[in-house]
Amino acid sequence: MPELPEVETVARGLSELLVGRRFTAVHIRWPRTVVQPEAERFAQELVGREIRSVGRRGKYVVMGLDRGCLLIHLKMSGRLSVEPAGDPVDGHTHTLFDLDDGFQLRFRDVRKFGRVYLVQEMDQVTGILGPEPLAEDLTLEGFAALLARRSGRLKALLLNQTFLAGLGNIYADESLFAAGLHPLRKANSLTAEEQARLYHAIRGVLSRAVDGRGTTLEDRGYVDATGQPGSYQTRIAVYGRTGEPCAVCGAAIERIVVGGRSTHYCPRCQA
DNA sequence: AAAGCACCCTGTACGC
DNA sequence: TGCGTACAGGGTGCTT
Numbered sequence: 001m002p003e004l005p006e007v008e009t010v011a012r013g014l015s016e017l018l019v020g021r022r023f024t025a026v027h028i029r030w031p032r033t034v035v036q037p038e039a040e041r042f043a044q045e046l047v048g049r050e051i052r053s054v055g056r057r058g059k060y061v062v063m064g065l066d067r068g069c070l071l072i073h074l075k076m077s078g079r080l081s082v083e084p085a086g087d088p089v090d091g092h093t094h095t096l097f098d099l100d101d102g103f104q105l106r107f108r109d110v111r112k113f114g115r116v117y118l119v120q121e122m123d124q125v126t127g128i129l130g131p132e133p134l135a136e137d138l139t140l141e142g143f144a145a146l147l148a149r150r151s152g153r154l155k156a157l158l159l160n161q162t163f164l165a166g167l168g169n170i171y172a173d174e175s176l177f178a179a180g181l182h183p184l185r186k187a188n189s190l191t192a193e194e195q196a197r198l199y200h201a202i203r204g205v206l207s208r209a210v211d212g213r214g215t216t217l218e219d220r221g222y223v224d225a226t227g228q229p230g231s232y233q234t235r236i237a238v239y240g241r242t243g244e245p246c247a248v249c250g251a252a253i254e255r256i257v258v259g260g261r262s263t264h265y266c267p268r269c270q271a
Numbered sequence: 272a273a274a275g276c277a278c279c280c281t282g283t284a285c286g287c
Numbered sequence: 288t289g290c291g292t293a294c295a296g297g298g299t300g301c302t303t
Contacts, residue, residue, distance in 0.1 A: 076296050111280045113297070152273055
């Protein structure tokens with residue numbers, strides 16, 4: 001559920017709380033959370049390292065350490081928070097990182113899909129990701145060239161992290177709506193004008209969602225590192241609105257399945 | 272290269 | 288009331 005805007009918001013919040021702190025111990029209650037290195041070594045090797053930066057690449061939270069880096073993927077239901085080490089621990093909190101100031105970085109993850117990595121270079125994990133949608137160096141020309149060499153359907157492509165990093169189901173649907181493009185359109189069939197619409201739609205939607213500190217839908221419970229919900233849910237046009245009238249044209253929003261993911265779109269605005 | 276699907280998980284919704 | 292079952296979703300990996 002957390003996509004680029006949510007991960008960005010979490011990372012910014014953690015940065016305030018964690019930069020300069022040092023890990024003093026690591027407690028792993030669900031070892032499968034740890035991908036690399038193996039859980040016991042992960043815990044041992046992290047002790048004593050200092051957090052120099054907290055940022056984001058795609059949907060990964062990336063912590064630069066004095067040696068190597070720690071990456072965390074929240075997947076569906078992961079939440080990160082910083083709490084006093086003595087506070088009660090919820091049953092879904094599977095990984096806890098003791099800090100040198102008496103606080104604890106806690107990784108709570110109801111569905112247990114979330115993953116953590118400790119590596120020398122972040123590219124060992126993020127190297128396969130596509131470009132950052134909001135990066136200045138992703139130009140319209142560059143993006144158009146990427147689209148032109150893909151024959152797949154737009155929705156599937158936007159969800160493909162090796163094509164573009166950071167979009168998930170919500171912002172892929174919202175971007176396609178903002179661009180006025182049907183999710184089943186083939187990427188290499190877009191006119192130059194449509195390529196431009198998609199480029200600006202993705203960047204606009206993501207920028208506004210970052211400004212709004214992410215999307216918190218009623219049925220999921222995204223919150224940032226300080227427990228605050230986002231506000232972008234008030235601006236969602238199509239995601240999860242099957243059957244509701246389109247705010248632009250009034251047509252009923254439709255739902256189809258693309259690449260095994262539910263996809264919401266306006267049949268009139270996105271013809 | 273594209274697309275379909277199983278898998279990993281669990282809370283929630285729904286049918287009986 | 289309570290049970291069983293389907294489903295959602297990010298990403299990987301396997302198969303077609």
